[in-house]
Amino acid sequence: MFASSIRFRLNFWFAFMQVVISVAASVYLLCLDNSNRMQDLDASLERRLTPLHFAARDSLALENNTPSSWQVPPNVNIDAVTSRRDFLQRALLGRGSELFSKQWVNEGVYFVIWSASKQILAASPNLPESIPLPVAQGENGPINLRTIGGNREAFQFTAAQDIVLVGQSMQAMEAEHQAYVMQIMGFVLCVFVIGLLASRKIIYNAITPLEAIAKSAAQMSLGNIQGRLKAPNPADEVGQLVNTLNSTFSRIDEAFAQQNRFVADAAHELRTPLAVMLSETQAVLNRPRSNQEYVVSLNRILDAIQKLRKLSESLLTLAQLDAEQYRQTPESFDLGLLIDECIGEICRLAETKNVTIHNRVEPITVLGDPDQLCQVFTNLLSNAIEYGTPNSEVHLWVSRSADSAKPALGIHVSNTGETISHEEQKHLFERFYRVDKSRSRAGSHAGLGLAICQRIVNEHNGIISVQSENGLTVFTVWLPEPLATGHSP
């Protein structure tokens, strides 16, 4: 459980990475330091070897009495020199020698010069006992280096096979290196601790908003999603996550609210005809009535029952459309013929209001469910007749849209009557919305007809729209033109 927490894992990996980086960095630094010190030591040994080399060569020249362009060291009285060994003793160890000084001794530097016959010609007093003799490596060979018994030594063979060697104890260097190691370790430890604290803080800052989100999300339930999550910084990733979640919650909330509104509206619409039926029946049964009174009363009840029937059918249609049970394989059919059929169904209503229907829809093939589309046009036509002025005309015609964003085929239904305001047009297709807020004028309409129309048209990948100006209202159903068949006039 502990290991599954992001905070724990982040902390763990952060610390692990820091350890790896610190160890690698300190190992690198220490190696670098060691090799630098070694190089410095070697360079200083080589520097010190060269004058000894010259001294050995000069002493040989003196012994052989071969002319040479060397300079006699200032502290040597050349006339008093008896032998080669004597020269070297005077030159190197004698009073005032510049080659071997007190400083060498302090630094633990020693030297030795062997002749070609392996006799020690000269040696510093601090020469360690039992120095192994270097192995010959050719005349005037390169400077060689070796490490023996905690000492570093540089040696060289002269042209006459003399051997010159300078050495130094590595103790001082190692002590300095040890001090450096301690320094580096201390520094790395400090960085490690600071890094650990900083990473804890960073991780805490990153994780805390997530925990807050989880907490407030836990407080939400299906019934209560009004609350919204808050992000400390709306611009960062957590903020974006919160925004996404919040907009999802809003949509769910809206859907719930819509559903609740719909149920409340449906209940409301069901209650009114029920109230009529209940009151009417109770009133009639209260006392004996004449036959005529019974007929009037029964007609009133029948009216209410018809209303209930229409409402329940509409609700059922909507529920089925919502459940997408209606999605059948679309068939292609002639919309012109279908509209003729719809007009046939509606003509009695048109006669009662003396409305003339002018149908100018030519035969067009469309793809879809003819029953559903018939419902759409019957609905639009009956609205046009019912809300139109008596003795007016209802027109039906087809146009083609050049706008590629819209479906191509527009079927228009127009009527003259009251203009629908822009505000009302916005809500016209909402469920249970009626332009006339009361029940009286709309008759048996519950305000579901246009909602059903929109639902069906949308299901056919179409759009339904309305335009109402100067007493002329036009409803347009935009449907996509079937690609394969095209249109056949």
Next chain:
Amino acid sequence: MRLLLIEDEPNLSHTLSRALREESYVVDTAEDGESGLYHAMNWDYDVIILDIMLPKLNGWQVLEALRQTKQTPVLMLTALNNTANRVKGLDTGADDYLIKPFDLSELFARIRALIRRVHGQAREVIELNGVTVNTLARKVFQDQCEVELTAREYGILEYLARRYSHTVSRAELFEHLFDEHDDAYSNVIDVHVSAIRKKLGQQMIKTRRGLGYFVGE
């Protein structure tokens, strides 16, 4: 007793007004909020029955406008069935609330209760000197014997009995007992009062000359 029914569904309005008239109430009807408010402001009704979803002015607006000046009891009749709506209705100044669909008997009982409350009575039976008026059965008894009164006569007696010890003018009686479509003669009240006196005795209803009638001490 005169009621105002503001209801826009024509069938329900017809049914209710007929049923209420059969209960001997005088009923005026209005089909929208505007005409309902007009009626309510211009006549003193005993109870107003108010729907909420109305054209022109909705029930809340009618109630709010009415409560600026008048205290007429209002019974809200609506299909909006949730607590928030009921609370809103009662807080706006409604006296009672009934949800559609309802039982007619309950509607009648609530109207009776509202009328009782307005007149400060707790019971349905009003006792006058030797005469008992049972407003529930709409019957009048004198010395345990039922006295037959016509609906108008009963209405006048009940109204006077409810306004016990108060003088009631002819105009007030007329306003509470006849609806706007009645074009009765102005002396029709006097005719009915004298008929009641014949049945229940001359001392039952006293005349205050120039002021009106009254029942009581």
